[in-house]
Amino acid sequence: MSDSSIDVKYVANLARLDLNEEEIQDFTKQLNDIISFVKQLERVNTTNIEPTSHANAVVDVIREDKLRNGMGSDAALKNAPDQNNQQFKVTRVVE
Amino acid sequence: MSSSVGSLTISQLKEAYLKGSLSPTDAVSELINEIEARDSDIRAYISIDKESALESAKNADISKPLGGIPIAIKDLINVEGQNCSCASQILKNSYTSTYDATAIYKLKSNGAIPLGRVNMDEFAMGSSTENSGFHITKNPWDLSRIPGGSSGGSAACVANDTAIASLGSDTGGSIRQPASFCGVVGLKPSYGTVSRYGLVAFASSLDQIGPITKSSKDAALLLSAISGKDSLDSTSIDNHDKDLLSKLDGNISGMKIGMPKEYFTDGIDSEVLKCVNNAIKNLQDLGAEIIEISLPHTEYAISTYYIIATAEASANLARFDAVRYGNRSPDPENIIDHYIKSRSEGFGPEVKRRIILGTYVLSSGYNDAYYVKAQKVRTLIRNDFKNAFDKVDAIISPTAPTPAFKIGQMSKDPLEMYLADIFTIAANLSGICGISTPCGFVDTSDGKSIPVGLQILGPPMKESSILRIADAYEQSTDWLSIKPYR
Numbered sequence: 001m002s003d004s005s006i007d008v009k010y011v012a013n014l015a016r017l018d019l020n021e022e023e024i025q026d027f028t029k030q031l032n033d034i035i036s037f038v039k040q041l042e043r044v045n046t047t048n049i050e051p052t053s054h055a056n057a058v059v060d061v062i063r064e065d066k067l068r069n070g071m072g073s074d075a076a077l078k079n080a081p082d083q084n085n086q087q088f089k090v091t092r093v094v095e
Numbered sequence: 096m097s098s099s100v101g102s103l104t105i106s107q108l109k110e111a112y113l114k115g116s117l118s119p120t121d122a123v124s125e126l127i128n129e130i131e132a133r134d135s136d137i138r139a140y141i142s143i144d145k146e147s148a149l150e151s152a153k154n155a156d157i158s159k160p161l162g163g164i165p166i167a168i169k170d171l172i173n174v175e176g177q178n179c180s181c182a183s184q185i186l187k188n189s190y191t192s193t194y195d196a197t198a199i200y201k202l203k204s205n206g207a208i209p210l211g212r213v214n215m216d217e218f219a220m221g222s223s224t225e226n227s228g229f230h231i232t233k234n235p236w237d238l239s240r241i242p243g244g245s246s247g248g249s250a251a252c253v254a255n256d257t258a259i260a261s262l263g264s265d266t267g268g269s270i271r272q273p274a275s276f277c278g279v280v281g282l283k284p285s286y287g288t289v290s291r292y293g294l295v296a297f298a299s300s301l302d303q304i305g306p307i308t309k310s311s312k313d314a315a316l317l318l319s320a321i322s323g324k325d326s327l328d329s330t331s332i333d334n335h336d337k338d339l340l341s342k343l344d345g346n347i348s349g350m351k352i353g354m355p356k357e358y359f360t361d362g363i364d365s366e367v368l369k370c371v372n373n374a375i376k377n378l379q380d381l382g383a384e385i386i387e388i389s390l391p392h393t394e395y396a397i398s399t400y401y402i403i404a405t406a407e408a409s410a411n412l413a414r415f416d417a418v419r420y421g422n423r424s425p426d427p428e429n430i431i432d433h434y435i436k437s438r439s440e441g442f443g444p445e446v447k448r449r450i451i452l453g454t455y456v457l458s459s460g461y462n463d464a465y466y467v468k469a470q471k472v473r474t475l476i477r478n479d480f481k482n483a484f485d486k487v488d489a490i491i492s493p494t495a496p497t498p499a500f501k502i503g504q505m506s507k508d509p510l511e512m513y514l515a516d517i518f519t520i521a522a523n524l525s526g527i528c529g530i531s532t533p534c535g536f537v538d539t540s541d542g543k544s545i546p547v548g549l550q551i552l553g554p555p556m557k558e559s560s561i562l563r564i565a566d567a568y569e570q571s572t573d574w575l576s577i578k579p580y581r
Contacts, residue, residue: 006451006455008451011451011454011455011458012447012451013435014454014458015409015413015438015450015451015454016413016416016431016434016435016438017435017438017439017442017447017450017451018435018436018439019439019447023444023447026444027447027448027451030448030508030509030510031448031451031452031455033510034401034452034509034510034513035452035455037397037398037510038398038401038402038465038469040394040395040398041395041398041399041402041465041468041469041472042468044392044395044468044471044472044475046468046471046472046474046475049471049474049475050471050474051467051470051471051473051474052470052471052473052474052477052524053300053470054286054300054330054526055285055286055287055300055301055477055523055524055525055526055555056286056287056330056332056526056555058329058330061329063326071193071194075193075194076193076419078191078193079189079190079191079193079419079420079421080418080419080420081189081417081418081420081421081422081423082423088418088419090418090430090433091427091429091430091432091433092429092430093429093430095429
């Protein structure tokens with residue numbers, strides 16, 4: 001594992017979060033403490049150990065290929081912050 | 096007070112209905128009055144949908160297993176027509192569920208009435224309910240203390256007799272730990288037992304819905320109602336026993352119960368240890384055989400958990416983009432600004448912290464070192480339990496190393512708070528089941544008496560074993576009859 005400390009501002013932007021100066025300071029210290037702690041895992045020998053991604057390994061859960069009703073556009077749009085023409089309206093994407 | 100509707104168990108309320116001494120309408124309206132009169136100090140509830148609850152009570156079919164029984168719901172489970180906000184400002188008054196979670200659908204099919212949405216740590220991230228985006232919930236036993244979390248509201252309302260029973264969710268101990276801190280029973284089913292459809296996801300490979308109740312018998316009744324394989328959750332499993340209650344026969348003679356030597360170390364508060372040791376003697380008197388076992392990778396469980404849980408959370412919480420639901424920041428400059436402002440204004444500090452940590456451990460160059468490494472250690476932790484359950488039927492420990500802590504005591508140091516999850520998180524990593532039931536009280540320096548919880552873990556799909564042990568223990572003690580109020 002790398003010994004570089006976390007660049008909180010950079011990672012926050014990846015997650016589409018903006019932090020103020022105080023948050024950056026607090027989070028940098030707190031997250032570096034947590035990251036130094038979790039580096040203890042380096043000590044564990046995991047040679048030839050398979051990763052577990054789920055408690056129950058489920059493979060290929062399939063259902064019958066039959067048409068099912070969805071919730072419908074009225075219900076889907078019910079919570080939309082903004083909408084137009086039966087569609088979600090968002091901030092301009094293309095300049 | 097002992098005759099209040101809120102003080103009844105599910106079984107007692109059912110009996111009152113069947114005898115005709117109480118009607119669902121009277122019970123629900125009386126319970127609403129009791130909540131209004133007695134929740135103002137504790138603040139377990141976020142909202143109560145009175146009209147729909149009373150309407151359901153009017154039409155209740157008391158011949159069904161949970162006919163007319165009101166159940167409080169943690170604020171991250173979808174109930175059609177109700178505001179599901181996950182105690183977050185990003186969803187406050189801006190997301191009304193358009194469907195029922197499968198657990199709610201099943202509750203309703205069994206006759207139960209969802210009554211009230213209860214407080215939690217925002218998006219279930221926390222161990223104290225202090226991270227709620229709305230308000231702090233207090234521990235009914237001592238108002239200067241936290242009720243635990245993240246299902247703090249679910250546990251506090253049951254302890255305060257402002258609910259018959261509730262649903263919570265458990266990703267790393269979020270049902271068992273608050274149940275322990277509030278002196279009630281909390282059950283985390285084996286992974287997949289209860290469908291996660293309609294449960295707002297925190298960490299999908301760890302999350303489970305489960306009951307918080309006034310007895311293990313009630314927990315059995317509720318679990319029988321909500322469990323079962325569901326085509327809407329492909330990770331759900333066929334672990335449904337429609338009559339779990341009948342398995343609770345009080346007989347635990349000859350059952351083998353393991354004490355993990357790695358759990359019983361210096362880290363446990365001495366008063367908590369005393370209560371747990373007394374409970375162990377009690378179980379021996381009931382005929383159980385106590386065996387020392389080893390879970391060698393225990394010391395790595397917290398690191399493993401906080402890497403996997405935050406990684407999954409960072410992916411799950413990407414959906415809060417203020418496009419389809421949620422509070423949108425006004426007048427963003429462009430689409431990226433729209434995402435950034437809406438998310439930054441809507442999420443609280445602990446949620447941001449975990450999203451950032453999760454994004455970091457998944458980011459290019461770190462993924463193998465942190466996330467994949469943690470998944471491999473998860474395998475070792477799971478194997479520890481598999482090996483242990485070859486020798487024993489159940490594993491016993493304190494639910495938490497200390498009783499409920501003071502409000503504000505740990506809020507400045509997230510790592511310290513994470514470390515307190517040591518006994519509960521391995522169950523989620525391994526997919527096994529666990530229950531917390533009260534095993535005594537600790538006197539505080541300021542003259543209060545606060546509860547301690549005993550955790551019983553069982554192999555996957557062996558809810559009947561841990562419920563039977565917990566119930567037998569409850570029958571031999573009277574901890575559950577002690578109330579936080581006079």
